[in-house]
Amino acid sequence: MVAEQITEHGLVDDPHLRRGARGYPLLPGGYGRSTYYTGRPSPYAVRGEGYRVWDDRGREHIDANNNFTSLIHGNAHPEIVEAAVRALSAGASWGIPNLDEWELAEQLMTRLPSLDQVRFTNSGTEAVMAAIRIARGSTGRDRVLVTDGGYHGTSDVALVPGGPSxxxxxxxxxxxxxxxxxxxxxxxxxxxxxxxxxxxAAIILDLLPNRAGLLHITDEFVHSARELASRHGIVLIIDEVISLRLGYHGISGEYGIEPDLLTTGKTIGGGFPVGAVAGRGELMAEVDPTKPNSLPHGGTFSGNPVSMAAGAAALRLYPESEVLRLNALGEIVRSSVSARIAGTGWTVRGQGSLIRAVPEGVNKVDDATQHRLWWESYERGLLGSPANLLSLSTPMDKAVAVDLADRLADAVIAVSDKQD
Structure with a gap:
């Protein structure tokens, strides 16, 4: 393990850090994303295949981070690679439309039968930004209602429910x-x-918010939001950037709720940058450039053919049968871990193929505890997100799920023992 040291600049020292002329690492703190940080110098991924990933420390892991849930088919799935290479070989992106956009749109809208149209973006953050603008443009109103613990990206509006930090x-x-x-x-x-x-203008709901510890939103709350939105002309936005994987019609389909707009990303890009806002035709008309006074929407790489081709392949590879199979594997993990960590003061939450271990009675887990669990998991060959959200991928089978559960339970028990 690389020793942690503090340099004269107050930065974590790491042999991978490349410094500029004035001594600063070229990446702030040595990280390309703040969300990589786990309290110590991080390992670097060097290769991935299926459900496994290898790092620069020579270690092999079960990859349950899957790039923050986006790799529904794990690493380097051959059909997705083939689709991406085909698109890249023909030209990575153009300034006129491409046919792959229509293919992914058809794949996605088949799964969202209550919605009519989709506009693609580069990320889930951008999808939520677009949805809010559509809601404001269509209603002529400004305010947005969110829930504590909901995570909707990194735009200014989306940061508010996270609190002062x-x-x-x-x-x-x-x-x-x-x-x-x-x-x-x-x-x-x-x-x-x-x-x-x-x-x-809008009510925005994340139906399984990770920031709140993967707590479920109740049926009563969801249907109350739908009724209030309909009664008062408010746009109901369901954020499924993460949760679309949980049902063939998304998690909103599992609740039997029809949003006015739905945002998604991650799973629908096949591992490439992507986001999408789908909605009812009368709302999506707000970004129809053939109509007068429409809202401008762009993005140099929005709907680029590589993301579209890879995303269409990813959705074709994730029919309802695979959704159900992966969700069943998630139930195996949760039940196995729950049995083993009983009495430790920890619990395991989630739904379908999403899993998270948290201390009992806690929604927002402190950073120090999250970092301890991440490293205990890492030492056992299990990679999750820095918040210890685990996501399953289709290359996994029951044997992998059982193995994953054992590694997670061992890590939780180790953290619990050290807290005692």
């Missing part, structure tokens, strides 16, 4: 336009909307 640098006017309410508090939902129903 996330809103530093966000303008006061943006903060004032966002109303966070407690998760599953139906009374607070009604009170917030009915206090100013004509002020709200």
């Amino acid at each position: 996330y809103t530093r640098g966000v303008p006061r006017g943006v903060i004032d336009d966002v109303t966070p309410i407690p998760l599953n508090d139906v009374s607070a939902l009604h009170a917030a909307v009915e206090a100013a129903p004509a002020a709200y």
